[in-house]
Amino acid sequence: MILVTGGAGFIGSNFVLDWLAGGDEPVVNLDKLTYAGNLANLASVQGDVRHTFVQGDIGDSALIDRLLAEHRPRAIVNFAAESHVDRSIHGAEDFIATNIVGTFRLLEAARGHWSQLPADDKAAFRFLHVSTDEVYGTLAPDAPAFTEEHVYEPNSPYSASKAASDHLVRAWRHTHGLPVLTTNCSNNYGPYHFPEKLIPLMIVNALAGKPLPIYGDGQQVRDWLYVTDHCSAIRRVLEAGRLGETYNIGGWNEKTNLAIVHTICDLLDELQPRADGQSYRTQITHVQDRPGHDRRYAIDARKIERELGWRPAETFDTGIRKTVGWYLANAGWVQNVQSGAYRDWVATQYGVGQGA
Template identity: 85%
Template sequence: MILVTGGAGFIGSNFVLDWLAQSDEPVLNLDKLTYAGNRRNLAALEGDARHVFVQGDIGDSGLVARLLAEHRPRAVLNFAAESHVDRSIHGAEDFVQTNIVGTFRLLEAVRGHWLDLPEAERAAFRFLHVSTDEVYGSLAPDAPAFTEQHAYEPNSPYSASKAASDHLVRAWHHTHGLPVLTTNCSNNYGPFHFPEKLIPLMIVNALAGKPLPVYGDGLQVRDWLYVGDHCSAIRRVLEAGRVGETYNVGGWNEKPNIEIVHTICALLDELRPRADGLSYATQITHVKDRPGHDRRYAIDARKIERELGWRPAETFETGIRKTVQWYLDHADWVAEVQSGAYRAWVDTQYQGAV
């Protein structure tokens, strides 16, 4: 069995579904079910004995210790995190509590479990920490992409909290010997993505006839990684990654935000044309940029390819088409997650532009 934390969130739920589609090894899924955690993401696993779901917090040391003792997982994969930069600007405390304090408490509980394992199980055990490229800060337009040796220069409360969690994971390996692996990924997109992030927000707003809010000039550049590719990378790192190492996971798809928005509009023009015949691009609205907005992230993913033979299977063109089609086919999921609290948040963040 493996323990997945944050397994009802966007990336975590995709990983759990992907894992059980390819393996009969059971998953113990621990998720706090905050606004971005959704049991409906896991509806396909209802009644599946291979999936054990527990609602709880990684910061609840007693609960985590009990689960570890009862289920004796061979690996812990930590997806649990507060992950939205905009929310961290408005209120950083949840990010400090979950990403820093929560990771610390999880590490301590896992260390106790690991030390109690028989020698052979202890040697095979892994703690895999899922992190972000945002810990590296912002790149100049012509600067080389982030490698695993790039200095940490986080610029938002979110990325600072994730950087802190990465440092804790590293320290628990070097100080206590805990067998850890860390992945730092670029911007994910795909099914079950909560519609506060760029790609799902554009799809959902376009279909609803609402403005498509683009920060500033829209020329902020990100490397885009289809979530299914991210899941396959994590499986590969868990399987064969060198203990104590960090692996950057990217999609080799650097694109400015405004190009992403125009691509989505073109796909929707093709797949679900507007009744009036106009392009969805007419809904694009530029809004005030957010504070401290990093201009460019880019991942150099050559290490994971060189050492573990992993490369993304999706191009951006194939991945974004799959993503748009998924949202078109799952309007019920979108409607369910767009609660009153979500609508109030979006209205506050984009100052009435949505």
């Protein structure tokens, strides 16, 4: 079996569902269930004997030790992280606690577990750390995309905390020989995405008749990766990645934030038109840019294609259509995650009234 941390969050829950759909190997799923962790994401595997959920923190060493001793996983896949840049700007301490201290304690527990395994099991064990392209900083408009050799230049408390965790993983490989793998992905999107991030926020606000807040001029560029493509890449790295290596995972889809919002509006105009016949584009509102906003991220994903034969299956056009369709079909899920605290957060962050 494998241990997945952060498996009730957006990417983690998609990975758990994808893993169980693709085979019978069991998953122990550890998640702290912060605001972004949602067991409703895993409703389809409730009662599945292959899925064991444990509520807990990767920083709880005693809990991690107990889970490793009890379940003896052949691999740990670490998704657990605080991940929202805006939240890190307003309160970085949770990011330091989870992304740095939590990763350290998870690594130490994994090292203790791995060091006591029989020789064959020890050779087969893997610790896969899931990270972000934001550790590399920002790119000029005409600069080459990030490769695995790019210098780390994190610019937000979030990306700095993830950069620190990446360095810890590397050090545990170099110093202790722990069999680690690291992946750095571009912006994910798809089902079960908590509606504070760009794409789900725009879909949810558009349907509710609320403003669509865009930072600054909206010309910030990101590479977009459909979440199930990310899951397939992680499976491939876990299966065949070279120990100690980093693999950049991207969608080959560089888009400006404004272009993303225009695409969402156009899809909603097609799939669920406004009653007044106007375009959802009329709801776009430009708001003050956030501090230190990185202008461009882009992933060069040639290494994982060259070494492991992986490429994304979805184009942006196919992936965003699936995503908008999912949110239209799952209004109940959206309603359940939109607590009062969530609405207060968005109103505070973007300075835009959110309505009733």
